[in-house]
Amino acid sequence: MQLIAKLGILADAAKYDASCASSGAPKRSSKGRDGLGATNGMGICHSYTPDGRCVSLLKVLLTNFCLYDCQYCVNRRSSNVPRARFSPEEVVRLTLDFYRRNCISGLFLSSGIIRSADYTMEQLVRVARLLREEHDFRGYIHLKTIPDADPLLIEEAGRLADRLSVNIELPSDASLRRLAPEKQLGTIRQAMGTIHRGQQAVAGEARAPRFTPAGQSTQMIVGADASDDRTILRNAESLYQGYGLKRVYYSAFSPIPDSPDSVPLAAPPLLREHRLYQADFLMRGYGYKAGELLGEVGNLALDIDPKLAWALSNREVFPVDINRAEPALLARVPGIGLRSVQRLVALRRERRVRYDDLIQLRCVLDKARPFIVTSDYRPALAEVRSGLLRARMREPQAPVQMGLWG
C-alpha cells in the first residue's frame, strides 16, 4: 500500500483522540545545530479543521489492526474498517516532512494492539527513538501508552517523549467492563502510577534526564455510557490528585461507522463536553472542587456556564466589592476571568475602580452586573431571586436538528 493511502486510513483512525496539545515542553532549540525542532513551552496550532479543532501535531496510529474489541472504538477487531500499518521509518518521514513545512510542531503517536501489549509499546518507543537519536528531532513527541506494557518500556518511553497518556476511556469501572472487556481499570491506573513515579524521581533534580516534561494526560469518553457529570468530574479530580495529571480530556462520543448496539448512534453531545471542559478549567485554574460545581444535581446545567451556576446558588457571597475583595474571590465573579483579576488588582493600586473600568477591561458585564459593587455602582438586582436571574441569563439553545440526526 502507498504511503498516502496508509496516511488516510491511519489519520482517520486516530481522530477520535481529542488531545492535540504541544504545550508544556522545556526550552529546546536547533539553532546552528544538526537536526530539527524546537519547543519553548508554548503550543502552536498550525491549522484548524472545520470541526474547530486545533491541528498541532501529526496525530496518527502506527496501525489500526487491533486485537481488542472496545465497543466505542472504530478500530475494534469486529469493526469492518480498512486496515493499514506504517513502518516506524514511514512515521519518521512524515513527521519530519510536515515539521519542515511548518504544518505541525510534533508527533502524537498511538496504536492498535497487535501481537501483545509489549510488542506494540516497543514499536511506539522505536519511532520516538529513531526521531530523537537518528534524526536529532527536538520537536514535541506525545506517545500513547499501552496500559498492559512492561513498566520498563513505559519508563523508556517517558525518557524520549514530552508527554505520555494512558486513556481511562470511560468514567466508571462498570462501563469499562461492559464496553471494553479486554481493558482493566487496575492496569490503567498502574500505568499512570508508573509514569507518575518516573516524574517524581526526577522532580527537583536539575541534572537528571528529563521524564515526560510536558506531563501526563488522559481521555474520558463522554456519552458512550450513562455516567453522569458528577461521576466524570469526581473521577477527573481523583486523577489530578492521585497521579498529578496535567490534563483530562473529555471526548464527546462520536458515532462510529458499523456501530454496535451497545453504544448510542446519536450526534456527539458537544455542549455537554464544552461544559465539562469549563468545569475542569475551574477546578484546575480557579480552585473549585467538583462537589461545589455540582452540588445536589448529577449533571452540569447546559443553559448556563458552571461558574455562573455556582454564583447563582451561592448568592450569600455576593455582591463582591471590586475595590476590596481578595483576588481569589474576585475570580469567582461570573464574567471576570483570571486575567481581568490581575488587571483589576493592578488598577486599584493606582486608584478606585469604577464601573466603566470594567467595560474597558472587557469584562462580561451582562454576567457580572448582579454580583459586583464598584465605587460608583451597586446592583439594583442584588435582591432579585436566582431563579429569575437565571431565566434572564441563560444562553439560547440551538434547536435539535431532527433532519440530520432524527
Place this chain on the structure above:
Amino acid sequence: MIALDCDDHFATWRDQARVLLGHGIDPVEVNWGQGPIQDLLAMPGALPQGAGPFKARVPAELLGQLQLAGRYRGEQRWNLLYEVLWRVAHGDRTAMLAGDRLGSELQRRIKQVTREAHHLHAFVRFVPLPPALAERLQLDLVAFHEPAHDILESASGHFAERLGRQRWLIATSRDGIRYDGAQFDYRRQCPEAWRQWARQADDPDAELWLTYYRHTFNPARVNPDALRLHMPGRFWRHLPEGPLIPRLVGLARQGKQRDGQAQEVAEQGGKTIRPADSSARRQRQ
C-alpha cells in the same frame, strides 16, 4: 504644530519623542505623518534643538511596551505612543494600564501584535525546493506570508530555532527575511526575486498534508464558526488546506455522514480481525 516622520522606525520615533518630551511639547502639538496623506492644518514646525530641560522618568517596562505597540499598523500609530509616554512621564501611570481608555488601546495593540507574531509562527507554510534548485539558490525552504503588522523581523528568529541549519526565506508583499543557516538577512523592501521563488515554488509532495488534513477532520463535529474564530479567513489563501475548507464543510453539512469517518475511507473494503488471533487477549484472561 510639529509634523514629523519616523519612517516607521521605532528608534527614530524614540529619539524624536525624547526631544519633544524634554521640551515639554504637548501631544496635541505634534503629528507623525503616515504616508502621503498629511494633516492639512499641520504647518511643518521644526523639532527643537537639544535634549530640553525636562528630565522625564518612566518605568523601564514602558519602553518595551511602546516598542511592541509600535509594530501595530493603524491609525495614529506613533501619535498614540507619544500620548501614552507624555501621560506616564507626567505621573499618570494609568495611561499604560488596560483599565484606562488610552491604556486599553495600547494594550489592545500589543495584544494584536503579539497575536500576529503567533500567526506567523503558526500559519507560515514552507515549500521544500528540489535539490538542484536548492543548490543553485542556496535555499532549502521558501514561504510567502502576509502579516497584518510589522512583525516579520522581530518574530522570525523562531524559525532558526526550529529548522536548525536549514536555509529558508519568508517573502511578504512588503518586507522579506532570509536565513542562510547562520545569519539573517532582513530587507524592508522584499527583493522581487525572493517573492517569485516563494510564490512559484513547485510542490510535488503537497498532497500528503492535504490527505492528512481531510482525514483528521471529524465531520460529525462540524463547526466552521470555531474554525473561523481561530484561523481568520485572510490566512486561508496562503494555506495549502485553505481551498479544502468550504468543500469539507459542505459535505459534512449535507448530512451524508452520521459518523466521524471520512468518505474515502468508508468507500474502501474493510477487514475484521478474528478473535482467535488474539494472543494478547489470552494472556489477559
